[in-house]
Amino acid sequence: MTNLFTLKKYFLRYKWKIVLGIIFILLSNAGTVYVPLIIKDSINELQSTLHQESITRYAILIIVASLFSGIFRFLIRQTIIVVSREIEYDLRGDFWSHIQQLPLRYFQNTATGNIMAHATNDINAVRMFIGPAVMYSIDTIIRLVIVVVIMVTISPIVTLYALLPLPLLSILVYFVGKKIHERFTLIQEKFSELTTKAQENFSGIRVVKSYVREENEIDSFKVLSKEYLQKNMHLVKLQALFQPILFLVTGLSVIIVMWSGGVSVIEKELLLGDITALIIYLGILTWPMIAFGWVVNIIQQAEASMKRLNKIFNEPYDIEDTADTNNTIDKIKGEITFKNVSFRYNPNSPEILEKIDLTIPSGTSLAIMGHTGSGKTSFVNLIPRLYDVTDGEILIDGHSIKTIPLSVLRNNIGLVQQETFLFSDSLLNNLGYGMRDPDKENILKAARIAQFDKDVKEFPNQYETIIGERGITLSGGQKQRATLTRALAIDPQILILDDSFSAVDTNTEEEILRNLKSFMKERTSIIISHRVSTVKDADKIIVLDKGKIAEAGSHNELITLNGIYADIYYKQLLEKELEEIN
DSSP states (O other): TTTGGHHHHEEETTTTHHHHHHHHHHHHHHHHHHHHHHHHHHHHHHHHHHOOHHHHHHHHHHHHHHHHHHHHHHIIIIIIHHHHHHHHHEEEEHHHHHHHHSOOHHHHHSOOHHHIIIIIIIIIHHHIIIIIIIIHHHHHHHHHHHHHHHHHOOHHHHHHHOOOTHHHHHHHHHHHHHHHHHHHHHHHHHHHHHHHHHHHHHHHHHHHHHHTTTHHHHHHHHHHHHHHHHHHHHHHHHHHHHHHHHHHHHHHHHHHHHHHHHHHOOOSSHHHHHHHOOOOHHHHHHHHHHHHHHHHHHHHHHHHHHHHHHHHHHHHOOOOOOOOOOTOOOOOOOOEEEEEEESSSTSSSOOSSEEEEEEEEETTTTEEEEEETSHHHHHHHTTTTSSOOOOOEEETTEEEEETOOOOHHHHEEEOOOOHHHOOOBHHHHHHTTOOOOOOOHHHHHHHHHTTTTTHHHTTGGGGGBBBOOOGTTOHHHHHHHHHHHHHHHTSEEEEESSSTTTTTTTTHHHHHHHHHHHTTTTSEEEEEEEEEHHHHSSSEEEEEOOOEEEEEHHHHHHHTTHHHHHHHHHHHHHHHHHHHHH
């Protein structure tokens, strides 16, 4: 139960409710165990005398004791079970908060379906431990102690005989518990694979249909589902064996009590009411013993799930504010300096960027060109600290970006990424997503700059139109202009456009660039593009090749250089001429 110890802080948060629940368990059990004593006295009295008043009195006592026990049994659930739901809420919130703060590196190496499985099945398994397992464990222990003490006062010898099978139960629980833990871990891992398969299939449904792969996907899902079923059946078979054995052990105790207790009654050592009470007490212990087996299942499943959750909770944030963060910095102007910057995604992977030295003055524009895989996107991802540099340093306004508060840094950077992403929400909420207090006027202004307002006016509900998951109802060009609007709406000091016009026609692109000229005054802007027409008016252009700056200068200077940039320029010029001829 090592992993479950991490729940200590949550238990401490609700300790008084849990203590109250334990008191209710004590009181409920007091009422429960009092009933057999009433029955014992009534039977013993009935053997000698028989009075209507006595029967009525004992009946009323049984009703009162049962009612007393039932009321506090209800209150147990209102405390301990309610606490389990509150801790589940806290745990889920902490899990979500932790996931949100993990670096992009983690999500690149972890399947989305796997994370979803943690957020659903694993947290629910832990909740079952916090509530039912804790409640029944405490209930079983308290009831066992009280009942055994009372049984000993009635007949120590018979009680000793009755408890003889219990060591078998302990041995059984130990070995079966280990198997349950192992099998449940395999079940959760397979469930993660199943969830990942489903998530990828739903996200890529257009690709599936385009290539007519529906039958193949159905078959592969059936295989995974069958494997998940088989692993569940292995656990169910074990549990199916566990429960009858528990009944057998408790049944042996009843047989022993009836035999040894019957002999004692015959020999006048015990009264009939005494042996009746002992048998009833064993009956009272039967459910806790069975519940104990169920609790063992829950604990082993929760331990396996908490181990998986702890693996995520132990993932370091990597990129976060530290003791070196200068909290006096509350705004930035936008001068960016790369000092001998190198970067690789993993320690064993090749360098994506190598020894980059570059200064982008505040208020100027930088364009980046280069062949696919040259490191363009990695270059711009380092500026808002989506990743940290491997070597060297990046400065903004003379401050290392590691000393600038993350919220200040990212609030001042408008990043339009290569892959567009829109939420299944209204268009207005998507466009104002980066704003703390969405201002519709700013959004409308940004939409006009991005040449998106004309499209929106044609939508049925305009800015209140629900655009579907990932913006599925929009075209590629509309999605790019929507994400550009979202970046412009936050009024950033640094604007980064990562190949943001690839799905936009050249005429619309020219209009957008024309609108951006006035917006980008006194702002630092970085534009990545494969089109020379997009980058030619930038103050400075660099060409990346294999992670290094191969060329740098203005459009005319690079043409004169007659290198990579010039080669791209002449090829695109030729393509344009051929298009015009055709």
